[in-house]
Amino acid sequence: MVNDVKGTLTVEKEQNTQYDAILREQKALIAEKRKRRKRKKQLVNMITICLILLFACIWVIAFISTKDKGVSSEGGGENFGNTIIPDDVLEINELSPYRDIPYYKEENEERYNAYAEINPQMTKEDVVWRVNAHQDKDKYEYDVEVSGYDDPTIIVNKYYKVPEGYKPPDLQQFDGQYLRKDTGEAYKKMRDDARREGYRIRVVSGYRTVEYQKNLYNRYLATDTKENVDRYSARPGYSEHHTGMAMDIFGSRDGLREFEATPEYEWVKNNCYKYGFIIRYLKETEDITGYEAEPWHLRYVGVEVSTDMKEKGINSFEEYHAKYLE
Numbered sequence: 536m537v538n539d540v541k542g543t544l545t546v547e548k549e550q551n552t553q554y555d556a557i558l559r560e561q562k563a564l565i566a567e568k569r570k571r572r573k574r575k576k577q578l579v580n581m582i583t584i585c586l587i588l589l590f591a592c593i594w595v596i597a598f599i600s601t602k603d604k605g606v607s608s609e610g611g612g613e614n615f616g617n618t619i620i621p622d623d624v625l626e627i628n629e630l631s632p633y634r635d636i637p638y639y640k641e642e643n644e645e646r647y648n649a650y651a652e653i654n655p656q657m658t659k660e661d662v663v664w665r666v667n668a669h670q671d672k673d674k675y676e677y678d679v680e681v682s683g684y685d686d687p688t689i690i691v692n693k694y695y696k697v698p699e700g701y702k703p704p705d706l707q708q709f710d711g712q713y714l715r716k717d718t719g720e721a722y723k724k725m726r727d728d729a730r731r732e733g734y735r736i737r738v739v740s741g742y743r744t745v746e747y748q749k750n751l752y753n754r755y756l757a758t759d760t761k762e763n764v765d766r767y768s769a770r771p772g773y774s775e776h777h778t779g780m781a782m783d784i785f786g787s788r789d790g791l792r793e794f795e796a797t798p799e800y801e802w803v804k805n806n807c808y809k810y811g812f813i814i815r816y817l818k819e820t821e822d823i824t825g826y827e828a829e830p831w832h833l834r835y836v837g838v839e840v841s842t843d844m845k846e847k848g849i850n851s852f853e854e855y856h857a858k859y860l861e
């Protein structure tokens with residue numbers, strides 16, 4: 536009996552132990568399942584967040600690009616069908632308002648636009664040649680050494696200078712002043728023809744060295760402001776007199792300032808083009824040349840150019856040069 540009871544207890548004990556083991560196993564399984572479910576849930580959450588972020592990004596990009604199109608359209612872009620071409624593209628393509636002008640230079644496009652903006656009354660043609668002649672820059676701001684000195688259409692002004700020590704090769708004396716051979720011979724013909732008609736002219740200043748101009752300019756500076764001096768005297772290197780193709784003349788009365796009041800001035804004004812000369816600095820071109828009018832200062836450019844300038848009614852060499860010689 537006792538043995539029976541003992542046996543029963545042992546069996547029960549064993550059964551309990553097995554049962555505990557099963558229970559532990561089940562618990563472990565449940566815990567594992569929970570863990571897996573939790574991980575799955577976390578993964579789903581992460582994917583949802585990522586998708587939300589992705590949609591947000593797409594929306595922001597779409598919004599910005601719509602806004603950009605709106606701005607360029609307001610800023611003057613042109614609408615071709617449904618395609619809006621922004622201004623910066625228009626500026627450099629064939630739709631440029633300056634493109635039809637013969638001396639248009641694509642590389643100056645931005646400068647044309649900027650210059651036109653501060654000169655709204657100016658014609659497109661004027662904008663183009665003036666910018667080509669660097670008129671949109673301050674005088675002496677764009678300074679480049681000229682080359683091709685044997686060409687009578689060489690330009691020397693407040694943007695183009697001759698190199699230090701430059702000396703023309705064929706200087707000869709006329710009225711005691713040095714001029715290049717062609718210039719001097721043209722002058723001589725003009726002077727002799729004038730004389731035959733009763734007008735007396737003579738050269739009082741021809742070729743000047745850069746050194747000479749330096750002294751002259753500094754002498755003016757000693758008694759006047761730089762701003763004033765720049766209006767009536769060239770800085771060294773920038774004077775046309777360096778080329779040997781420019782000259783100052785007197786009429787029947789001595790004095791440069793007196794020249795305009797002499798009958799010789801009228802004759803020279805009407806006839807100098809026949810000999811290849813132009814009166815270089817006029818009252819109406821002061822803003823272009825940067826100099827006050829100098830009725831006494833003649834420049835040799837050759838008969839072809841001086842005649843063409845007269846026929847076309849162009850009164851500054853800067854304009855003619857920018858339009859027809861560049």
Ligand SMILES: [Zn+2]
Nearest residue numbers: 776782783832
């Ligand atoms: Zn002069």
